[in-house]
Amino acid sequence: xxxxxxxLRRTALIVLLLMCVGLFFCTHLLLEISNLxxxxxxxxxxxxxxxxxxxxxxxxRSRRLYATNEQIRDVYxxxxxxxxxxxxxxxxxxxxxxxxxxxxxxxxxxxxxLHVNITRNAHTLSLVDQVRFIQNIxxxxxxxxxxxxxxxxxxxxxxxxxxxxxxxxNIIRDPLDRMLSYYYFIRYGDDFRPNLKRKxxxxxxxxxxxxxxxxxxxxPENLWLQIPFFCGQSAGCRNSGSRWALEEAKHNLVNNYFxxxxxxxxxxFIAVLEATLPRFFRGATDxxxxxxxxxxxxxxxxxxxxPETIAKIQESTVWKMENEFYxxxxxxxxxxxxxxxxxxxxxxVPKGRRFTYEKIRPR
Numbered sequence: 001x002x003x004x005x006x007x008l009r010r011t012a013l014i015v016l017l018l019m020c021v022g023l024f025f026c027t028h029l030l031l032e033i034s035n036l037x038x039x040x041x042x043x044x045x046x047x048x049x050x051x052x053x054x055x056x057x058x059x060x061r062s063r064r065l066y067a068t069n070e071q072i073r074d075v076y077x078x079x080x081x082x083x084x085x086x087x088x089x090x091x092x093x094x095x096x097x098x099x100x101x102x103x104x105x106x107x108x109x110x111x112x113x114l115h116v117n118i119t120r121n122a123h124t125l126s127l128v129d130q131v132r133f134i135q136n137i138x139x140x141x142x143x144x145x146x147x148x149x150x151x152x153x154x155x156x157x158x159x160x161x162x163x164x165x166x167x168x169x170n171i172i173r174d175p176l177d178r179m180l181s182y183y184y185f186i187r188y189g190d191d192f193r194p195n196l197k198r199k200x201x202x203x204x205x206x207x208x209x210x211x212x213x214x215x216x217x218x219x220p221e222n223l224w225l226q227i228p229f230f231c232g233q234s235a236g237c238r239n240s241g242s243r244w245a246l247e248e249a250k251h252n253l254v255n256n257y258f259x260x261x262x263x264x265x266x267x268x269f270i271a272v273l274e275a276t277l278p279r280f281f282r283g284a285t286d287x288x289x290x291x292x293x294x295x296x297x298x299x300x301x302x303x304x305x306x307p308e309t310i311a312k313i314q315e316s317t318v319w320k321m322e323n324e325f326y327x328x329x330x331x332x333x334x335x336x337x338x339x340x341x342x343x344x345x346x347x348x349v350p351k352g353r354r355f356t357y358e359k360i361r362p363r
Contacts, residue, residue, distance in 0.1 A: 081144060087168075090171065098266065098269075099149050105284060109281075112145070138157075138164070181302065187301070231245045266288075272336060
């Protein structure tokens, strides 16, 4: 009898022990579930905060297009601090006006602007100089972030093993308008440096008269400039009328340039840059619209050519190819611009961010 009672006590003790263990594990499990719920709530709150921050950032960024006195950040991300913009500017496309905007902004926005001066105004560099140039601007840490500008053709950094490429930008112009501007510029100068005598100073021959007699300065071959600038440093890019050069220029414009604006819509180009690269161009739109750079360099004399003169130029293969490239660039620029802005009450207004984050795992 006594043995049975002892056995029952042991059994009860074991059952009680198991119940205690089970209760402990249940309590622990409930605590873990509670912690997971708290973590999920915290994660959702952080995601909501991130969403709000991004929305607020986009709103404030859009306002920068029109604001005049924006607070400048003192701390930028390592990516922003390492940025390099290359503006291989095509002559007579409004490049002096645009470069002037960058020089006015560089101190305020804390970046460097450097002009690349190539000997004898050549547009190409030797292979050795290309290596030197690439090494200089990528390793010159003291001059970052920076925008380099100069009259030189596109340089492919990846060809030299540099896969962190600079951000290429450029501006192009209606090819005949650009040629006319240069024709009269070298004869009459401009209002930027009106007292500087140009190389054809004193030559009063009009563009119409030049075309009529088949002169050198109005030769349609001189139109072959914008395509080589985008084609690059290869020998084939210099071959006037080359279909390969045209296609290479188109390829580079789409794949290797961040954005290419057009002279006829320079203010829109600046607005696009401010919306997409505020590290450099914050305040650029207001500066361009209200500052003194809107028409910084205007040719002193420019006579509109006769319809028969224009028709003769447009018969040339070079004009047709340069015009094809120009129209291609206009189409690309309008596509980019219309993706960023919408027209509200006659003004361009940034559309803001059009993506969100969701289904974030693990929770």
